[in-house]
Amino acid sequence: MREIVLATRNKKKIEEFKRITKDTGVALLTLDDFPGCPEVIEDGVTFEENAEKKAKSVAAYTGKAALADDSGLEVNALNGAPGVRSARFAGKNADDEKNVKKLLFEMRSLGPDKRGARFVCCMVLAFPDGIIHKFFGYAEGIIATEPKGIYGFGYDPVFYPEGHRRTFAEMPDEEKDALSHRGKALRQVYEFLRTRNFIGSH
Ligand code: IMP
Secondary structure (H helix, E strand, C coil): CCEEECCCHHHHHHHHHHHCCCCCEEEEHHHHHHHCCCCCCCCCHHHHHHHHHHHHHHHHCCCCEEEEEEEEEEHHHHCCHHHHHHHHHHHHCCCCHHHHHHHHHCCCCHHHCCCEEEEEEEEEEECCCCCCEEEEEEEEEECCCCCCCCCCCCCHHEECCCCCCCCCCCCCHHHHHHHCHHHHHHHHHHHHHHCCCCCCCC
16 A cells, blocks of 8 residues: 655644545555654745645655645735734734634724635645645635634634635535645645556545
8 A cells, every 4th residue: 555644743634634535545644653753844935835845854754755735824805814824823822712813803894895815725745756746725715703613623613615604613524625725635636646546546
C-alpha cells in the first residue's frame, strides 16, 4: 500500500483527510508517526508559501510523499483578513472561540450584503526528490452574526456556505466535506494521484 505523510498534527484535519480518502487504498501517516520531525514555522505571507514549506520539509525528513495544507478564512470587507493569520487572529492565546468572537466584533456594523467571505485551502504534495504539485480549493459564503452549530472547528459556526441556510457547524461531516475548500482541494489531489497510478481507483 502506498503511503503519504500528512504534514499536520491537527486532529480535526486528520479526521477530515481520513474521511475523504477512505477506500482509496492509500495509507495515511501523520507527524505523530515521526515524532522527531522538525516543526515548521508558518511565517509565509500566503497559504501557498506555508503549505509548500511544510510539505517539502516533511518529505525530506521522512523520505516519503508528504501532503501539507494551509487554509484560512478571507473576509472581503476586511481586505482578506484573517487570511494566513486565521488560527491566531485573536492574538497569542487565540483559540477557535476567541477568533470567532473577534471576527464578529470586527464585522459588527456590516450589513448582510457586506459579509461575503471565502475559505481557502492550498495543498502541496511534495516528493522526497523535491518535486511538488499544488492544488487549491475554495468555499464561498457569508459570515453569520452569531455562531450556530456544534460540528467542525474554527470559523465553521459563523460560515454559511453559498446557497445554504445552515452554517458549516450545523452540517454533518459528509455534507461539509462535499462543499468545503479542503474537500475540493483534496479531491483534486486524489484525482492527480490516480492519474499518476500512485493509488488505485475506488
Ligand atoms: P492552519 O492550520 O494554519 O491551516 O490554520 C487554519 C485556520 O483557519 C484554522 O485554525 C481555522 O481558524 C481556519 N480554518 C481553516 N479551515 C477551516 C474550516 O474548514 N473550518 C473552519 N475554520 C477553518
